[in-house]
Amino acid sequence: MKKEKMLETFQKLGKVLMAPVLILPISGILVGVGSAFSNPNLIKAVPFLGSNLFVYLFTIMKDAGNVVNNHIPVIFAISIAYGFAKSEKGTAALSGFLGYMTMNAVMGSFLTLLGTITPEELLIGQRSILGILTLDTGVFGGIIIGLIVSYLHNKYYKIELPSVISLFNGTRFIPAITILVSSFVGLAMAFIFPPIQNALNLSSEFIVATGSLGSFAYGTMERLLLPFGLHHFIYLPFFFTSLGGTEEIGGQVVEGAVNIYNAILNTPGAQFDISVSRFLMNGKVIFAMFGLPGAALAMHKTSLPENRKRVASLMIAAVIPCALMGISEPLEYSFLFVAPALFGIHAILSGLAYFLTYIVSFNVVGSASFGGPFMSLIFNGILGADKGSSWLWVFPLGALYFFSYYFIFKFAIVKWDLKTPGREKEVINDSTESIENNEDDFLETLVLAVGGKENITKVEACFTRLRLTLEDPKKVEDSEFFKTTLKANGTVNVPSGIQIIYGNKAAVYKT
Numbered sequence: 001m002k003k004e005k006m007l008e009t010f011q012k013l014g015k016v017l018m019a020p021v022l023i024l025p026i027s028g029i030l031v032g033v034g035s036a037f038s039n040p041n042l043i044k045a046v047p048f049l050g051s052n053l054f055v056y057l058f059t060i061m062k063d064a065g066n067v068v069n070n071h072i073p074v075i076f077a078i079s080i081a082y083g084f085a086k087s088e089k090g091t092a093a094l095s096g097f098l099g100y101m102t103m104n105a106v107m108g109s110f111l112t113l114l115g116t117i118t119p120e121e122l123l124i125g126q127r128s129i130l131g132i133l134t135l136d137t138g139v140f141g142g143i144i145i146g147l148i149v150s151y152l153h154n155k156y157y158k159i160e161l162p163s164v165i166s167l168f169n170g171t172r173f174i175p176a177i178t179i180l181v182s183s184f185v186g187l188a189m190a191f192i193f194p195p196i197q198n199a200l201n202l203s204s205e206f207i208v209a210t211g212s213l214g215s216f217a218y219g220t221m222e223r224l225l226l227p228f229g230l231h232h233f234i235y236l237p238f239f240f241t242s243l244g245g246t247e248e249i250g251g252q253v254v255e256g257a258v259n260i261y262n263a264i265l266n267t268p269g270a271q272f273d274i275s276v277s278r279f280l281m282n283g284k285v286i287f288a289m290f291g292l293p294g295a296a297l298a299m300h301k302t303s304l305p306e307n308r309k310r311v312a313s314l315m316i317a318a319v320i321p322c323a324l325m326g327i328s329e330p331l332e333y334s335f336l337f338v339a340p341a342l343f344g345i346h347a348i349l350s351g352l353a354y355f356l357t358y359i360v361s362f363n364v365v366g367s368a369s370f371g372g373p374f375m376s377l378i379f380n381g382i383l384g385a386d387k388g389s390s391w392l393w394v395f396p397l398g399a400l401y402f403f404s405y406y407f408i409f410k411f412a413i414v415k416w417d418l419k420t421p422g423r424e425k426e427v428i429n430d431s432t433e434s435i436e437n438n439e440d441d442f443l444e445t446l447v448l449a450v451g452g453k454e455n456i457t458k459v460e461a462c463f464t465r466l467r468l469t470l471e472d473p474k475k476v477e478d479s480e481f482f483k484t485t486l487k488a489n490g491t492v493n494v495p496s497g498i499q500i501i502y503g504n505k506a507a508v509y510k511t
Contacts, residue, residue, distance in 0.1 A: 016083030030065030080146025106186030108134030220351030283354030303422025330503030451475030
């Protein structure tokens with residue numbers, strides 16, 4: 001039970017950590033567009049882009065996008081404090097910000113007094129954070145503070161103090177205790193984090209040294225952890241810490257793959273680096289835009305003739321967000337639970353995509369931080385050709401992956417008689433269609449399937465999962481009922497309730 005509880009906690013943390021990541025697409029698009037149209041070569045070809053109007057416009061776009069890119073750790077602190085708070089979430093979010101700034105202020109002040117930080121000559125890992133000179137703890141500092149604040153908040157937000165200090169009763173106590181505790185955290189981090197920085201730098205060098213093999217392992221593990229909701233823990237450290245690299249670009253030392261790639265976009269003449277691009281999901285451009293659509297076609301072709309129209313509509317709806325935005329989960333979940341062997345094959349092929357893109361130095365990244373595969377291909381690939389994007393490799397690699405997925409999936413489905421969508425005689429009966437078409441009946445059936453309204457204590461949703469916290473998880477129907485009657489892609493039972501996989505509809509059903 002303890003292992004299940006721990007897994008559930010990690011899943012929730014993974015969901016909370018997605019909030020700041022999902023803010024990144026707009027900032028990535030703004031920086032990408034602003035940088036692309038500020039390109040000196042493009043201005044030479046199209047001189048009117050060099051006019052003051054466009055220079056101001058694209059500079060403002062880049063600066064607006066970088067508001068998010070430059071402050072990811074504090075956004076993490078706020079998001080975690082907010083996400084884990086049981087109630088009074090606004091106070092928790094404010095305390096998350098106060099805690100993060102207090103930790104940095106105390107740590108920076110203490111290290112400056114010791115002479116470790118010299119304001120006139122900052123070393124690697126030291127920088128100004130919202131005007132405070134301190135150690136750059138990256139997202140680790142934000143996560144630590146977020147977790148501490150959420151713990152303090154949930155423990156004390158209803159506290160009643162003696163009358164002499166009753167001013168701090170309830171939620172007013174949370175900012176106060178946050179500042180005190182974060183001060184001690186700052187002092188502790190002044191001793192703890194420098195060795196961690198050294199270890200991260202050494203780890204980064206080791207991972208970079210593994211080259212193509214490391215890229216294969218990175219891509220494979222990121223997909224294999226998807227069913228557990230833990231895949232965020234593979235890529236987030238590389239996105240925002242020195243595990244993703246440390247480079248000097250334009251006279252500034254930056255660390256973390258997202259920050260380095262953004263700095264390259266913002267710096268004329270700077271060239272893309274495959275040792276950075278591989279951590280930003282360059283392999284996903286290939287398997288999301290081409291591989292998984294090939295798998296979708298294979299599942300359509302192997303479905304029963306009478307079910308093909310229905311399967312086609314399902315596959316089209318899943319392929320569009322996958323190919324355009326890199327939201328691959330709806331398509332992956334369509335076969336993950338009914339044919340786990342296919343998901344294992346998919347994970348290996350995903351790792352091979354990272355391996356191949358590393359070999360050919362394909363520097364088009366597929367992370368949502370940069371708008372997803374399609375937008376990144378346009379703004380970072382085609383428009384960033386002079387930076388060494390090597391975007392033309394998308395054609396041979398894309399064709400290879402489309403046909404590889406198509407033939408491998410088709411062979412496996414037929415050979416092993418896998419029950420992918422449309423392979424069952426009665427995939428969807430008329431009553432199911434009528435339930436889904438009538439929203440009230442559908443939701444009423446869904447509520448009854450989890451034990452009724454009184455059994456539901458909390459309703460949440462992440463990108464693809466409707467997450468229900470229940471009084472008695474034993475009252476839920478079995479997984480087959482949700483898949484056949486309520487058209488779910490699958491379910492995940494957790495100690496506190498159930499997670500029902502509905503793809504993009506999850507947030508709608510939550511509301």
